[in-house]
Amino acid sequence: MYQTPRLALEGERFTAAYQIRGTRRRALETAREICIEQTVEYPDELIRRPDIREQIIGDVTRFEALDDQTFQAEIAFPIEVAGEELPQLLNVLFGNISLKPEIRLVGIDLPRALSRFFRGPRYGRNGLRERVRVPARPLLATALKPMGLSPQELAQLAYQFALSGIDMIKDDHGLANQVFSTFDERVARCSDAVNRANRETGLSCIYLPNITSRADQVMERAETARDSGAGGLLICPGLTGYDTMRAVADDDSIALPILCHPAMQGAFTTHRGSGIAHGVLYGQINRLAGADGAIFPNYGGRFSFSEGECRDLLDGTLRPMGEIKPIFPVPAGGMSLERIPEIVAFYGDDVILLIGGDLHRRGLDLSHSCREFLQMVSRPSSNTI
Amino acid sequence: MYQTPRLALEGERFTAAYQIRGTRRRALETAREICIEQTVEYPDELIRRPDIREQIIGDVTRFEALDDQTFQAEIAFPIEVAGEELPQLLNVLFGNISLKPEIRLVGIDLPRALSRFFRGPRYGRNGLRERVRVPARPLLATALKPMGLSPQELAQLAYQFALSGIDMIKDDHGLANQVFSTFDERVARCSDAVNRANRETGLSCIYLPNITSRADQVMERAETARDSGAGGLLICPGLTGYDTMRAVADDDSIALPILCHPAMQGAFTTHRGSGIAHGVLYGQINRLAGADGAIFPNYGGRFSFSEGECRDLLDGTLRPMGEIKPIFPVPAGGMSLERIPEIVAFYGDDVILLIGGDLHRRGLDLSHSCREFLQMVSRPSSNTI
Numbered sequence: 001m002y003q004t005p006r007l008a009l010e011g012e013r014f015t016a017a018y019q020i021r022g023t024r025r026r027a028l029e030t031a032r033e034i035c036i037e038q039t040v041e042y043p044d045e046l047i048r049r050p051d052i053r054e055q056i057i058g059d060v061t062r063f064e065a066l067d068d069q070t071f072q073a074e075i076a077f078p079i080e081v082a083g084e085e086l087p088q089l090l091n092v093l094f095g096n097i098s099l100k101p102e103i104r105l106v107g108i109d110l111p112r113a114l115s116r117f118f119r120g121p122r123y124g125r126n127g128l129r130e131r132v133r134v135p136a137r138p139l140l141a142t143a144l145k146p147m148g149l150s151p152q153e154l155a156q157l158a159y160q161f162a163l164s165g166i167d168m169i170k171d172d173h174g175l176a177n178q179v180f181s182t183f184d185e186r187v188a189r190c191s192d193a194v195n196r197a198n199r200e201t202g203l204s205c206i207y208l209p210n211i212t213s214r215a216d217q218v219m220e221r222a223e224t225a226r227d228s229g230a231g232g233l234l235i236c237p238g239l240t241g242y243d244t245m246r247a248v249a250d251d252d253s254i255a256l257p258i259l260c261h262p263a264m265q266g267a268f269t270t271h272r273g274s275g276i277a278h279g280v281l282y283g284q285i286n287r288l289a290g291a292d293g294a295i296f297p298n299y300g301g302r303f304s305f306s307e308g309e310c311r312d313l314l315d316g317t318l319r320p321m322g323e324i325k326p327i328f329p330v331p332a333g334g335m336s337l338e339r340i341p342e343i344v345a346f347y348g349d350d351v352i353l354l355i356g357g358d359l360h361r362r363g364l365d366l367s368h369s370c371r372e373f374l375q376m377v378s379r380p381s382s383n384t385i
Numbered sequence: 386m387y388q389t390p391r392l393a394l395e396g397e398r399f400t401a402a403y404q405i406r407g408t409r410r411r412a413l414e415t416a417r418e419i420c421i422e423q424t425v426e427y428p429d430e431l432i433r434r435p436d437i438r439e440q441i442i443g444d445v446t447r448f449e450a451l452d453d454q455t456f457q458a459e460i461a462f463p464i465e466v467a468g469e470e471l472p473q474l475l476n477v478l479f480g481n482i483s484l485k486p487e488i489r490l491v492g493i494d495l496p497r498a499l500s501r502f503f504r505g506p507r508y509g510r511n512g513l514r515e516r517v518r519v520p521a522r523p524l525l526a527t528a529l530k531p532m533g534l535s536p537q538e539l540a541q542l543a544y545q546f547a548l549s550g551i552d553m554i555k556d557d558h559g560l561a562n563q564v565f566s567t568f569d570e571r572v573a574r575c576s577d578a579v580n581r582a583n584r585e586t587g588l589s590c591i592y593l594p595n596i597t598s599r600a601d602q603v604m605e606r607a608e609t610a611r612d613s614g615a616g617g618l619l620i621c622p623g624l625t626g627y628d629t630m631r632a633v634a635d636d637d638s639i640a641l642p643i644l645c646h647p648a649m650q651g652a653f654t655t656h657r658g659s660g661i662a663h664g665v666l667y668g669q670i671n672r673l674a675g676a677d678g679a680i681f682p683n684y685g686g687r688f689s690f691s692e693g694e695c696r697d698l699l700d701g702t703l704r705p706m707g708e709i710k711p712i713f714p715v716p717a718g719g720m721s722l723e724r725i726p727e728i729v730a731f732y733g734d735d736v737i738l739l740i741g742g743d744l745h746r747r748g749l750d751l752s753h754s755c756r757e758f759l760q761m762v763s764r765p766s767s768n769t770i
Binding site for chain 1: 392393394418423424425426427428431432434436437440441465466468469470471472473475476477479480481482483484485486530531532533534557558559561562563564565597598599600601621623624625626628629631632647648649650651652653654655656659660661682687688689690718741742745746
């Protein structure tokens with residue numbers, strides 16, 4: 001008699017939830033196709049071995065109608081299929097079916113047997129608060145811009161921001177290693193400027209240079225940042241790949257907090273019936289990949305996210321995932337100071353407020369704008385802790 | 386008098402073409418917003434410095450209606466903004482605007498002053514043909530599957546395929562480093578099997594293991610593949626990041642041909658009004674990132690690409706880009722042997738035909754199926770050279 005080999009040794013499964021458009025009959029077929037497409041990718045009728053059928057292919061564990069044309073399917077995959085690696089986990093969750101316009105990944109649920117392979121954010125919400133020594137109120141962040149300024153000019157801006165009480169100063173995500181602002185010089189000067197301001201203020205502002213770069217240089221830039229005294233890092237995982245960010249986050253010799261920026265991630269979320277839901281992509285996947293805070297365009301700014309999508313995103317930053325810490329939502333994208341009370345009411349105090357252009361728009365006295373920024377979050381009404 | 390600094394030293398620009406949906410007035414505004422969003426990301430009215438305005442921000446160099454609601458804008462960006470790096474080039478082309486559902490990137494034109502920073506594919510069409518010693522006819526490829534087979538079983542399959550005249554045998558893209566098929570053992574056994582078959586046949590079939598993996602392991606897997614005698618590599622740039630593939634392609638100590646697989650790339654192309662056009666993503670960007678052949682789901686298979694999109698993709702594999710070589714289109718995704726004449730008529734002889742499941746569907750005698758496959762492309766009618 002044929003002995004079924006043990007392929008999936010632990011017998012545990014992780015679950016992905018998909019929204020599928022179509023008739024009920026077609027959506028259920030699609031759900032069953034996902035089980036095969038994301039694992040064996042092989043004609044169903046040719047899979048004769050019971051071990052593969054039972055221990056490799058996904059199972060539809062739940063299927064329900066959301067409306068006449070939209071259904072939600074939960075599919076359970078054996079954890080062994082994901083091979084203990086983030087790229088292969090993402091591949092099982094959404095690799096081939098990224099090519100199908102009727103399917104949207106809306107949830108991930110990992111058992112501890114799988115989530116233990118991912119350290120996630122090194123700091124998370126609490127760790128980052130300790131790092132900048134701000135226990136309760138929303139954190140204040142801004143960006144060094146515009147592109148084209150020299151390292152000296154950017155450092156001068158950074159100094160002013162840090163003197164004026166900003167908690168986190170990140171490179172604009174378009175600052176890379178350009179002739180008009182090379183990475184090494186910019187990072188040295190801006191780190192120095194922020195650390196000098198900290199000595200004057202007694203505060204713990206951190207500067208986060210953008211280390212998004214060539215695959216063979218990202219880690220080197222992280223080391224340069226650390227050696228220059230930068231207090232954190234900015235990465236665009238849509239440009240570097242998620243696991244590149246994960247590798248930086250996991251490296252004990254770097255050990256700096258990470259903000260991630262959504263450049264090139266947008267195509268996954270702009271169409272509601274396909275791609276990946278905001279909570280999964282900007283929340284859960286960025287967390288799995290080690291970000292301590294995820295930047296995204298807030299509703300009502302110059303991008304297209306809705307309030308509902310931002311609420312889902314917020315939920316993705318903190319929904320339980322084994323030991324993986326909650327991270328900060330970082331709403332951005334053309335925010336103004338006036339909107340802060342509304343934003344804080346929406347996200348709560350565990351939020352990083354990233355305001356760029358609007359601080360400059362208020363006239364030449366940046367420190368005045370920054371003080372206004374700080375006052376907006378220091379009111380008793382916005383301190384709920 | 387204020388001396389305008391020279392930020393963009395060479396004065397050369399690269400051009401991106403975008404299709405934009407909306408009224409003419411709104412689409413033109415969007416085009417102008419792209420110029421700023423992708424560079425300085427700063428309020429227009431605050432950009433007072435002429436050097437930044439003239440040498441950093443993009444310019445709309447062409448704007449025309451495609452229909453009442455669709456317009457095409459060409460935008461020229463200073464090459465210095467891209468910083469000589471693929472991630473930053475991609476960032477300028479589509480970083481932030483990936484978050485905008487009304488914009489689609491449909492073309493890239495790089496001057497030699499920029500394309501010289503990218504080596505592109507090491508082999509390209511001609512080099513890959515030399516490597517497998519097939520001067521003119523379409524190349525035959527298949528995948529080792531289904532997931533769940535042991536390395537011994539996969540190697541046995543590889544041996545049969547190689548004996549039967551297949552030119553390229555790739556890992557299924559879901560084969561990573563799982564307990565039931567570890568990377569090292571699979572690659573050793575499959576490489577041996579294919580090389581043993583080559584000694585028997587006198588042919589030059591290559592085995593391409595999937596090196597998609599953790600950021601800190603991709604290069605190690607490429608080295609293992611090389612040391613095991615694999616003749617090529619498979620990478621999913623949507624999972625690893627494009628520049629990870631570029632780094633492998635550029636490494637002279639690896640020097641193996643690369644096929645790329647579209648896992649996780651699909652979200653960029655599934656909606657016609659947004660994302661990135663097929664020719665740009667699967668053609669131009671994969672070429673810039675060093676693939677020698679780009680796998681994609683052919684029209685009429687189990688995915689959703691149209692004939693027009695596949696034609697655009699084909700064009701993207703060969704449209705002029707400085708010294709960057711043309712690469713092979715690799716239509717796949719549920720193809721059957723019967724469709725080969727049509728596929729070859731569509732793509733021409735410079736195509737890699739990737740047939741997976743259908744070779745197995747034809748009964749247990751794989752070698753018979755493979756001989757049929759070879760006969761389909763060896764007919765005089767399909768040999769136009």
